[in-house]
Amino acid sequence: MTDAAQPRPDETYSYLGPAGTFTEAALKQVHEAAGKHWRSVNNVGEALADVVDGRSTAAMIAIENSVDGGVSATQDALATVAGLRIIGEYLVPVNFVLVARPGTRLDEVRVVNAHPVAYAQSRGWLERELPDHAHLPATSNVQAAASLFENGLADAAVAPPGIVDHLDVEVLAESIGDNPNAMTRFVLVSRSRSIPARTGADKTSVIVELPDDEPGSLLAMLEQFSTRGVNMSLLQSRPIGDEMGRYRFVIDLDGHVEDERVYDSLLGLRRFSPKVIFLGSYARADRREVEYHSKYDDEIFIEARDWLRGILSGEPEED
Numbered sequence: 001m002t003d004a005a006q007p008r009p010d011e012t013y014s015y016l017g018p019a020g021t022f023t024e025a026a027l028k029q030v031h032e033a034a035g036k037h038w039r040s041v042n043n044v045g046e047a048l049a050d051v052v053d054g055r056s057t058a059a060m061i062a063i064e065n066s067v068d069g070g071v072s073a074t075q076d077a078l079a080t081v082a083g084l085r086i087i088g089e090y091l092v093p094v095n096f097v098l099v100a101r102p103g104t105r106l107d108e109v110r111v112v113n114a115h116p117v118a119y120a121q122s123r124g125w126l127e128r129e130l131p132d133h134a135h136l137p138a139t140s141n142v143q144a145a146a147s148l149f150e151n152g153l154a155d156a157a158v159a160p161p162g163i164v165d166h167l168d169v170e171v172l173a174e175s176i177g178d179n180p181n182a183m184t185r186f187v188l189v190s191r192s193r194s195i196p197a198r199t200g201a202d203k204t205s206v207i208v209e210l211p212d213d214e215p216g217s218l219l220a221m222l223e224q225f226s227t228r229g230v231n232m233s234l235l236q237s238r239p240i241g242d243e244m245g246r247y248r249f250v251i252d253l254d255g256h257v258e259d260e261r262v263y264d265s266l267l268g269l270r271r272f273s274p275k276v277i278f279l280g281s282y283a284r285a286d287r288r289e290v291e292y293h294s295k296y297d298d299e300i301f302i303e304a305r306d307w308l309r310g311i312l313s314g315e316p317e318e319d
């Protein structure tokens with residue numbers, strides 16, 4: 001390919017492929033990505049490296065699912081790869097089928113290819129229906145099925161229902177997910193420093209470390225939010241990894257950094273935490289307006305600040 005034919009990085013979006021993954025379904029929800037070049041990658045690290053190294057303008061990555069919890073590879077990457085910001089959130093309902101090469105019978109299946117997160121969400125069905133199966137991990141839900149034709153290592157694969165549009169597979173069982181209402185939450189990550197505009201239905205994501213050996217520091221962290229009426233929709237601890245017993249906290253807050261109560265909470269966090277990573281403020285996927293008590297309205301914070309500024313600048317105090 002000549003240079004002129006190379007897709008422009010500012011028009012390239014990376015996602016966990018190949019085509020047909022849930023990650024691709026999430027990227028389809030991004031209006032700005034329509035008609036642009038979509039680069040299929042094999043893992044979250046590769047997707048984020050594309051963004052950091054400037055090959056892509058943004059990457060879509062799975063961050064949490066309703067059955068199996070936080071995607072640790074994503075949370076750890078966001079904590080350690082510098083310069084990334086979340087600019088959007090997307091929800092995709094997830095449901096799985098068991099597929100095989102045509103002609104395979106269910107009672108012949110021994111080895112099942114599956115993305116680890118998909119496996120965790122289908123474990124109940126697999127343990128019940130295929131009690132002696134072995135799990136072979138795959139890089140994605142679609143790759144799990146594609147591998148059936150690339151090597152003979154597995155007899156069946158856990159895949160999205162839409163797989164039949166992409167590959168000549170036979171569906172051995174439908175709806176094998178343990179929870180029919182399972183959802184996966186995806187985030188669009190970029191290097192952009194400009195924060196998406198406040199919509200009133202926003203989230204703010206941060207990663208926080210606590211001071212070492214300070215009793216009560218976890219409570220002190222939580223108090224930053226509770227004293228300002230800020231709700232958390234995610235609180236997850238992840239090992240920092242340098243030594244036993246050290247954790248960082250992945251936190252999603254209801255609200256935008258431009259909301260005074262969120263802004264003030266982040267100032268509070270920054271004052272006592274040795275490390276706060278601001279991952280971004282962005283519109284919630286469900287567009288649900290953030291609810292909070294009116295005593296934490298922007299005006300209340302602004303009035304208090306103006307009052308003290310007035311005192312410092314020598315203005316006469318009102319009764």
Ligand SMILES: O=C(O)C(=O)Cc1ccccc1
Pocket residue numbers: 016020021022023024062065094115117118139140141142160184
């Ligand atoms: O995007 C996909 O299809 C993936 O393979 C990652 C994944 C795994 C399980 C649930 C949602 C996304």
